Amino acid sequence: AIGKRLRLALPGRGVAFTAPLSGISSLISGAVLSGAEKNEKNTQKAKKEKKTMHELVIAVVEQKFSDLAVEAAREAGATGGTILHTRTVNNRAVEGKLGTTLKQETETLTFLTTKEYKGKIMEAVRDVAGLKTEGGAVIFSLPVDEVVGIGAPDEEEEA
Numbered sequence: 056a057i058g059k060r061l062r063l064a065l066p067g068r069g070v071a072f073t074a075p076l077s078g079i080s081s082l083i084s085g086a087v088l089s090g091a092e093k094n095e096k097n098t099q100k101a102k103k104e105k106k107t108m109h110e111l112v113i114a115v116v117e118q119k120f121s122d123l124a125v126e127a128a129r130e131a132g133a134t135g136g137t138i139l140h141t142r143t144v145n146n147r148a149v150e151g152k153l154g155t156t157l158k159q160e161t162e163t164l165t166f167l168t169t170k171e172y173k174g175k176i177m178e179a180v181r182d183v184a185g186l187k188t189e190g191g192a193v194i195f196s197l198p199v200d201e202v203v204g205i206g207a208p209d210e211e212e213e214a
Contacts, residue, residue: 079195080208085152109199110173112166114180115141119192121162128164131179132172139163167199 112133116124121138128136141163166176177194184190 063210065166091111100186107198107200108169110168110170111197111199112168112173112176112180112194113196114164114177114192114194115143115161116164116180116184116190116192118160118193120184120188121164124164124184124190124192127179127183128166128176131175133168133176135162135165136166167202 112128114124114128118140125133125136125138139162141161143161164180165169168176174194177196178209180192184192185194186192
């Protein structure tokens with residue numbers, strides 16, 4: 056739906072969006088947010104936030120598992136994505152809390168999707184390459200405030 060509406064199949068197209076954090080793996084949130092206090096004010100604020108239609112699912116996975124994770128995401132409803140070669144550094148504190156070693160050479164997979172597919176995509180990637188597998192993926196999502204197609208203007212728009 057996103058690709059057709061924004062005509063992303065055309066050369067030179069892409070997507071721009073804005074997004075605050077909306078979800079994170081329970082293993083990561085427990086390690087990172089263990090000292091954070093939960094209070095009613097923050098809970099009420101979150102409930103008042105604007106509803107969004109789209110989500111950005113992000114998975115940081117060991118390189119050799121990225122193709123497997125992408126295929127799982129597609130089977131769960133992802134229609135496309137972006138793969139970025141990444142490297143993790145200085146994770147000793149997080150690794151200690153997680154009880155696992157994070158891979159240094161990784162790929163970051165991003166999938167822009169509608170809310171209805173977010174959970175399915177996250178679960179599919181987790182099942183084949185999550186933290187408790189050899190893929191070691193850290194998976195989280197961000198709500199997307201707005202989605203805008205970018206690229207060269209169409210010939211008919213120039214006339």
